[in-house]
Amino acid sequence: MTPEEILSHPAKVLTEEQRVSYFETGYLLVEKLISDTWIDALNRQTAELVEASKHSENEKGFYDFAPDHCPETPRIRRFSAPDTIDLYWRFANDVIADVSADLLGPNVTFHHSKLNFKWPTTKDSNAVGWHQDIPFYPHTNYNVLAIGTYLTDTTEAEGPLMVIPGSHEDRLYEQYDENDVWTGELKPQDKATLNTDSAVSLPGPKGSITVHHSRAVHASRPSSSQNVRPLLINAYASADAFPYTDGGAVERNYRKIVRGQPAKWAHHDPRPCPLPPDWSAGYTSIYAQQESLRDSDTADL
C-alpha cells in the first residue's frame, strides 16, 4: 500500500498530521500514549524478568547478558521475545497495534518483540550504532516498522532512540564488515556519508512511544544516567509484506494477524534489499553483534 492508500483508511489513534509526518520523515514520537496502568503492569513484569535472570540458566536463550552481569547486579542487555509472556503479548495487541494499522494499513501482522535495557554501571558499551532494521529481516515490501515504548522516563542521559529524518526514502546499506562478517551496523565509510547532524533524538516521559520505519537509519547513545532504561520494542508488518529469510525472530506469535485480515496477495516492492546471514541456528542481539566493533564506552555515532 502507498501512503495515500493507507491514509484513505480512517485513523484509529493517530492524527492526520502524525500519519503524514511519519510518511515524510520515517519516524514518530507520541508522548504519553500508554496509560500508567499499562506501564505499571509492564514494569512489574519486567522486574520479575530481571529477578528471574539472577538464577536463570538461559535455557531458551532469551536473555542477552552484558559481560559484567552477575546475580548481585543483573545486567541484561536484551530480553528477546517478551511477547511469549502473556502480558507483553496483550500489550502488543492493544493500542500500539492500532498505531501500526494507522501507518501500515488495516491488515497488520506481528513480527517480533524485544526488551532492550541500558544500565547505569555496565562496563559494556550500551550504545547502538547506526543501522537499518529491514536488512535484519527483509520483506517483499517495506511496510514494516518498529514501535518502542519507554517504560521509564527517558531523557537524553538515558540514551533515547535517534533517527535520521527522511533516511527511510534513501538507500539501504550492507551491515557487514570488510571480511563480510555481519556487524548489524553500517560500515565506517558509509557512516561517514550520513548527515548525523540532522539526526533527531526522541526522548520522552514513560508511556511515550517511538515509531521508526524499517528503512530508517537509527541508533542510540550510551546511557550516562544512574537510571535503567528499559525500551520495549514491538515490530509489525503490513499483512501483504512477506519475510523471505529465516530470521532468528521466529517465535510463537510470528506473523499472527493483530489487525484486519490475512493477505490474499503479496505486494512486492521493486527496490532490492541486502540479505542477513543465515540465522536459522540462532540469533543473539544487536548488542552482541555490534560488540566486536566497540573498544570503549562511546559508540562511533
Ligand SMILES: O=C(O)CCC(=O)C(=O)O
Ligand atoms: O535500544 C535502543 O536504543 C535501540 C535498539 C534498536 O535500534 C534495535 O534493537 O534495533
